Amino acid sequence: MTPRDEASGGKPRRVRAQQKHALERTFQYGYATNVGNVRETNQDRYLIADPLFAVADGMGGHKGGETASATALEALEAVFKPNGTTSDLVDAVRKANAKVWEQSQRDENLRGMGTTLTGFARLTGDFGEAIIAVFNVGDSRTYCMHNDQFAQITRDHSFVEEMVQAGELTHEEAESHPRRNVLTRALGVDADVQVDVVELACNPGDRYLICSDGLTREVTDEKIAATLRRFQDPNEAARDLVVQARLNGGHDNITIVIVDVIGDEDHVVTIRTPSRLRKDGTPSAIVEPDPFEETHESAPRIKLGFRMLAFFLAMALLVVSALVMVTWYARSAYFVKTDGDRLVVYRGQPESILWFTPDREETTNVTTAQVPEYAIPVLQKGKKTGTLKGAHDYIQGLLDEKTASVNAIPTTTTTTTTTTTSPAKRKAQ
Ligand code: MG
Numbered sequence: 001m002t003p004r005d006e007a008s009g010g011k012p013r014r015v016r017a018q019q020k021h022a023l024e025r026t027f028q029y030g031y032a033t034n035v036g037n038v039r040e041t042n043q044d045r046y047l048i049a050d051p052l053f054a055v056a057d058g059m060g061g062h063k064g065g066e067t068a069s070a071t072a073l074e075a076l077e078a079v080f081k082p083n084g085t086t087s088d089l090v091d092a093v094r095k096a097n098a099k100v101w102e103q104s105q106r107d108e109n110l111r112g113m114g115t116t117l118t119g120f121a122r123l124t125g126d127f128g129e130a131i132i133a134v135f136n137v138g139d140s141r142t143y144c145m146h147n148d149q150f151a152q153i154t155r156d157h158s159f160v161e162e163m164v165q166a167g168e169l170t171h172e173e174a175e176s177h178p179r180r181n182v183l184t185r186a187l188g189v190d191a192d193v194q195v196d197v198v199e200l201a202c203n204p205g206d207r208y209l210i211c212s213d214g215l216t217r218e219v220t221d222e223k224i225a226a227t228l229r230r231f232q233d234p235n236e237a238a239r240d241l242v243v244q245a246r247l248n249g250g251h252d253n254i255t256i257v258i259v260d261v262i263g264d265e266d267h268v269v270t271i272r273t274p275s276r277l278r279k280d281g282t283p284s285a286i287v288e289p290d291p292f293e294e295t296h297e298s299a300p301r302i303k304l305g306f307r308m309l310a311f312f313l314a315m316a317l318l319v320v321s322a323l324v325m326v327t328w329y330a331r332s333a334y335f336v337k338t339d340g341d342r343l344v345v346y347r348g349q350p351e352s353i354l355w356f357t358p359d360r361e362e363t364t365n366v367t368t369a370q371v372p373e374y375a376i377p378v379l380q381k382g383k384k385t386g387t388l389k390g391a392h393d394y395i396q397g398l399l400d401e402k403t404a405s406v407n408a409i410p411t412t413t414t415t416t417t418t419t420t421t422s423p424a425k426r427k428a429q
Contacts, residue, residue, distance in 0.1 A: 027122075029053065029259040030234030032242045036214055037250030044212045044255035045069040047119065049077045054119025055255050057140050057212040059186070060104075064113030068100050068188050072115045075099035080121065086133045086197055089121055093135050093187075093195045100188025114186035116140040118154050119210050119257070122202055130202035132261075135195055137187045141216055143224070144200065145207040150225035153198050157185035175217070207234075208259040211241075214252035218245040234258035330356035334391045337382040341367045345391045350382030361388065364395060371398040372405065 027050055035042040043058040043065035054076060058069030075096035081088045096117065104110045116138025125131040134142045136154035139161070143152050155161065159182035160174035174180060187193055200206075207228055215224070219241065227244065231237035238256040245254045330353040335346050343366045348358030368376055375383075375398055385391040 026261075026263055027051065027053075027259050028234060028262055029257065030236070030238045031255075031257045032235070032238035033255040034214075034242045034246065034250070034253070036253050037246055039253055041066060042253045042255075043069055044214065044253040045073050046210070046255050046257050047073040047077055048257065049080070051082060051122035052077065052080050052119070053121070053208070053210055053257050053259050054117060055140050055210045055212055055257055056187070057116040057138065057214075057253070057255070058113065059115065059183075060110070060113030064104070064110045065115070067103070067110055068113040068115035071100050071103055072096045072117050072187050076117070082121075082123075084123065086123060086131075086199060089123065089133050089135060090195045090197055093117060093137065094193060097137070097187045097193040098191065101191055104188060112189070114183075114189040116183070116212070117187045118142050120208060120259075125199070132200040132202050132206075132208070134198045134200065136197075137185055137193055137195055138183055140210070140212045143209040143211075143221075145209070145225065145228050146203060147205075148229070150221065150228065152221070153200070154196065157196075158183050202261055204261050204263045206261045208257075208261075210257040210259070212253060212255040214250070214254035215241055215245050215256055217252060218248040218250065218254075228258070234260055326354060327356070329353065333384055333386055334361065334388050335382045335384045336379060336391050336394055338368055338376070338379045339363070341369070343368070343371070343379065343395055345388065345395075346382070347388075350384060362391075366395055366399065370402055371395075372401050 029048060029050070031046055031048065033042060033044055033046060041062065045056045045058070045066070047054040047056075054073060056069035056072045058065030058067070058072075060068060073096075076092055079092045079095045081092070084092075100113065100115065104113050118134070118136040118138065118140045120132050120134040120142060123131050123133050134153045136142065137157065139156040139158045140154075141152055141156070142154045143150060155165075158180070160169060160177045160180045162184060163169035163177075164171060164174050169177065185194065209224065209228060219227075223244065224241065227240050228237055231240060235258075238258050241256050242254050330349055331347065333347075333349055335348075335350045335358070336343055337346060337350065338344070343364045344360060345362040345364065346358040347361045348356060350358070352358070368379070371379070383394060385394050
C-alpha cells in the first residue's frame with residue numbers, strides 16, 4: 001500500500017492478546033506529501049502499514065523515479081514479517097532492492113532507476129520487549145523526538161555526508177555543495193545493497209519523523225523540532241512542515257510521515273546498541289553512538305533532559321565563578337600585624353575567609369617599641385595596606401612618626417602640639 005493522498009490520519013490499532021507484551025504500544029500517525037514548487041511530478045512515496053512505516057524518494061528519469069519508489073515500498077510491505085527479527089527486516093529491504101533492480105534490468109526505459117528508503121518497524125526484541133528498528137538506504141531521513149530531544153537516527157549515504165564525517169566539509173558547506181545530490185548508496189541500483197539498522201526502545205511519548213530531502217534541504221532541524229513540539233496532531237505537524245518547505249523554495253518533492261508511540265508505561269524498555277548489519281543480515285559492528293545514551297535493560301531509568309543538564313551546568317558555572325572571586329579577594333591584600341613585639345607583613349585578609357588563611361610574607365626587625373603607641377591597637381588587629389609596597393610604606397611612616405615625636409619632646413610647646421596632632425590625623429585615616 002502506498003497511499004498517494006495529500007494527507008490523511010491514522011488510529012491506534014488493537015493489539016492481539018497473545019502478543020500483548022510486545023504489541024501493547026501502538027501508534028498514531030499523520031502524513032503529507034507535496035510535489036513542491038519546481039518539479040512536475042512527485043516521485044516520493046510513503047508507506048503506512050502499521051507497524052511498518054517508510055518513505056522512498058525515487059530517482060532516474062521521468063518514469064523511473066516514481067516506479068522505483070513505488071516498487072520498493074510495495075515489495076517491502078509484501079515481504080515484511082510483523083513478528084520477525086531485525087535481520088528479517090533487513091532481509092525485506094534487500095528483497096525490495098532486488099525487486100527494483102530486476103525491474104530496471106527487464107525494462108530498458110527504467111534502466112538506472114533507484115530510490116532512497118528509510119523508515120522503521122516495531123518488532124519484538126530478544127526479551128519479548130517492543131523495539132523500534134530503523135532502517136536506511138540513501139539520504140531520506142528518520143528522526144526521533146525523545147524526552148524533548150530531537151535526534152537524527154539515520155546517517156545520509158551521500159557524497160557530502162561522507163566528506164562531513166571525514167572532517168573535510170562542515171554541515172553548512174554541505175548544504176550548498178555542488179555535489180550534494182550525489183548518493184553513495186541507493187536502493188535498486190545494484191543486485192544487493194547494504195542496509196543500516198538502528199534499534200531503539202519503543203517508548204510511549206516518542207515521536208518519529210520520516211521524510212524525504214525535500215523537507216531537510218529547505219527547513220533546518222531546529223525549525224523541524226520546534227514544529228513537532230508545537231503541533232500535537234501529527235497530521236497538522238506534517239502539513240505545516242510541507243508549508244514551511246514550500247515557503248523556503250520547495251525545490252524538490254516533500255514527503256513527511258509522523259508517527260507517535262502511544263501506550264502504557266508499565267514496562268521498562270531498553271534502547272539497544274545500534275548496529276549495522278552485513279548484507280547477510282548479521283550484525284557487523286557497532287557503528288553509531290546510541291542517540292539518547294540509554295542502554296540498560298531493567299535498571300532504574302534516570303531521565304536527565306537537556307534543560308535539566310543546562311540548569312546543572314549553569315549552576316556549576318556559577319559556583320566556580322563564585323569560588324574564583326572569593327579566592328581572588330582572599331589573596332588580593334596585604335596587612336601589617338603584630339606577632340609578639342614584632343611587626344609582620346601578611347598576605348591575605350586580616351579576617352580569614354572560608355579556608356583561606358593569611359600567609360606570613362615578611363617578619364620585619366621593627367618592634368612595637370619603635371612605632372607610635374596609638375598604632376599598636378590597630379596593628380594588633382591587623383592594618384590592611386593593599387600591596388606589599390603599601391605595607392613597607394606604612395611601617396616606614398610609623399617609624400618616621402615615632403622618630404619625629406621623640407625628637408620633638410624636649411623642644412617647645414608648639415612642637416608638642418604638632419606631635420599630638422599628627423597621630424590624630426593618622427587615626428582618622
Ligand atoms: Mg528528493
